[in-house]
Amino acid sequence: MIRIQNLTKYYGKHLAVDDISFNVEKGEIVGFLGPNAAGKTTTMRIITGYLMPTRGDVWVGDYNMMNNSLDGRRLIGYMPEIVPLYTDMTTRAYLYFVARLRGLHKKRTKIRIDEVVETCHLEDYIDVIIGKLSKGFRQRVGLAQAIIHDPEVLILDEPTIGIDPIQVAQTRGLIKEMGKRRTILLSTHILSEVSMICDRVIIIHEGRIAAQDRIENLSTLLKGGNRIRLKVQGPVEKVTDRLRQLHGIRAVSYEKPYHIVEYPSDQEPRGEITEDLVRNGWTLLAMESVEMSLEDIFLSLTTAEVKG
Amino acid sequence: MKNICIISRKELKSYLTSPMAYIVTAIFLALSGTFFATYLAGTNYADTSIRGFLEAGQILILLFAAVLTMRLIAEEKKLGTWELLLTVPVRDTEIILGKFIGSLAMLTGMLLLTFYYPILLMVFGDPDLGPIITSYLGLFLLGSAALAIGIFASSLTSNQIVSAVVAGGILFTLWFLGIAGNFAPGALGELLSYLSLSRHFPDFVRGVVDTKAVVYYLSVTAIFLYLAIRSTETDRWR
Numbered sequence A: 001m002i003r004i005q006n007l008t009k010y011y012g013k014h015l016a017v018d019d020i021s022f023n024v025e026k027g028e029i030v031g032f033l034g035p036n037a038a039g040k041t042t043t044m045r046i047i048t049g050y051l052m053p054t055r056g057d058v059w060v061g062d063y064n065m066m067n068n069s070l071d072g073r074r075l076i077g078y079m080p081e082i083v084p085l086y087t088d089m090t091t092r093a094y095l096y097f098v099a100r101l102r103g104l105h106k107k108r109t110k111i112r113i114d115e116v117v118e119t120c121h122l123e124d125y126i127d128v129i130i131g132k133l134s135k136g137f138r139q140r141v142g143l144a145q146a147i148i149h150d151p152e153v154l155i156l157d158e159p160t161i162g163i164d165p166i167q168v169a170q171t172r173g174l175i176k177e178m179g180k181r182r183t184i185l186l187s188t189h190i191l192s193e194v195s196m197i198c199d200r201v202i203i204i205h206e207g208r209i210a211a212q213d214r215i216e217n218l219s220t221l222l223k224g225g226n227r228i229r230l231k232v233q234g235p236v237e238k239v240t241d242r243l244r245q246l247h248g249i250r251a252v253s254y255e256k257p258y259h260i261v262e263y264p265s266d267q268e269p270r271g272e273i274t275e276d277l278v279r280n281g282w283t284l285l286a287m288e289s290v291e292m293s294l295e296d297i298f299l300s301l302t303t304a305e306v307k308g
Numbered sequence B: 001m002k003n004i005c006i007i008s009r010k011e012l013k014s015y016l017t018s019p020m021a022y023i024v025t026a027i028f029l030a031l032s033g034t035f036f037a038t039y040l041a042g043t044n045y046a047d048t049s050i051r052g053f054l055e056a057g058q059i060l061i062l063l064f065a066a067v068l069t070m071r072l073i074a075e076e077k078k079l080g081t082w083e084l085l086l087t088v089p090v091r092d093t094e095i096i097l098g099k100f101i102g103s104l105a106m107l108t109g110m111l112l113l114t115f116y117y118p119i120l121l122m123v124f125g126d127p128d129l130g131p132i133i134t135s136y137l138g139l140f141l142l143g144s145a146a147l148a149i150g151i152f153a154s155s156l157t158s159n160q161i162v163s164a165v166v167a168g169g170i171l172f173t174l175w176f177l178g179i180a181g182n183f184a185p186g187a188l189g190e191l192l193s194y195l196s197l198s199r200h201f202p203d204f205v206r207g208v209v210d211t212k213a214v215v216y217y218l219s220v221t222a223i224f225l226y227l228a229i230r231s232t233e234t235d236r237w238r
């Protein structure tokens, strides 16, 4: 449904998206995962026709977004990162305006407004000025406008950011529900969000695709390593060197005042570390395991790629 | 066509629900009314024409246009709604024309309100209607050219103040080209005069509809709307 080929985007001299290619099949929910400035928003803006790429091609349905943007845009519902709301309009007037621009005629617009208002739980806010709505409800109005024309393809740029946990759960449920009949590409920084709603994930880092796979496969890859944090009383350099020599350790680094040790999940070097430190006359003050952050995962994925 | 309607109606509605348009209209009416009355009093009510109103009105309408149009695109860019407009299946041309027609409707409404000057004259005297009608045509054409310039300025920035200042800059440059034309020699002088926004207006006041003048104002309108469309397109290539 969405095909992206060798997409490259420069902002002036700044390379934001670097030769990426991927497809999203009909009916799939694909998560677009990446840290800040990875190029998620830029890619989505090109898919939706808001920006033109420097190089490469994008097809939505049968339409090339470079030469046939108008027809392509008809298939898409888009919720941009900055929710595009006219703060001086009521929710109803806003949805009416968007629906009419999306090509719905008047009667159908009225029906669809009632439907999306129910879907997005906006009943109590339909005649309220959007400027007076809370962030979470604005987000819902943004979602409502994206689905008002019942599009085949949904592009959602961080749809759950800035809303409270209960609403996040609701919104995710909503997206999953909508995904039964639609093709969805959604971006997020939240790893768990992807595993909750997506069939497949594309990880993007510094404008390049670092990994893409089905959720089941990827989670083992992501969980493929453990890391622990040590506080050692002893000469920093020597301790680091010594730790590096130990068996079954992948990497050692020093972030004051901790030594960070990474090892593959099929290894258990903690006993040996303790013994070895004591043998050298150093004192182990603390040892604890730390979660791999999203940033670390990207780093390990990207460095792994370079190594491999 | 339908899309143009939808957008212009939205713009008109948002003018009518925001205080800005009312404030600007009130100022316009107060100032032009003062000039209208002072002129009449100055001729001891002998010259029952709207010349007083027109003297002030031709400049006021430029300011009016710059202020009315400054938010049209700049505010959309600031709010992020520009991204919505550029990703719905609507042509860039339709967006710009919709905005232009919305602001033109607002301008027409304001001109209609000033009809009470000639009506007053008709009630209390016997004005020459010909020049009054052509003057309104002139104001309308001048106003639409100024709106197009304002929309172009608004398409360049996400800051409304910058938009108004740029529009004002272009408008007054074009306005005072006529004076430059007086000093420049020969053909250059004539060219500058022809390009000046101010040079064509006095014809309308005298009751003359010169095709050259009409073509001039319509061309300025078309050129700046075209530039606004191009500036929207180039936004995508950022």
Ligand SMILES: Nc1ncnc2c1ncn2[C@@H]1O[C@H](COP(=O)(O)OP(=O)(O)OP(=O)(O)O)[C@@H](O)[C@H]1O
Pocket: A011, A014, A015, A016, A034, A035, A036, A037, A038, A039, A040, A041, A042, A043, A081, A189, B238
């Ligand atoms: N309009 C712009 N002009 C210049 N540079 C830009 C522009 N928009 C984005 N960039 C740059 O392009 C890169 C990618 O930005 P993008 O917004 O696509 O990232 P993102 O993955 O959406 O990040 P986030 O998670 O923070 O939303 C960044 O380095 C950013 O600074």
Ligand SMILES: [Mg+2]
Pocket: A040, A041, A042, A081, A157
């Ligand atoms: Mg983003």
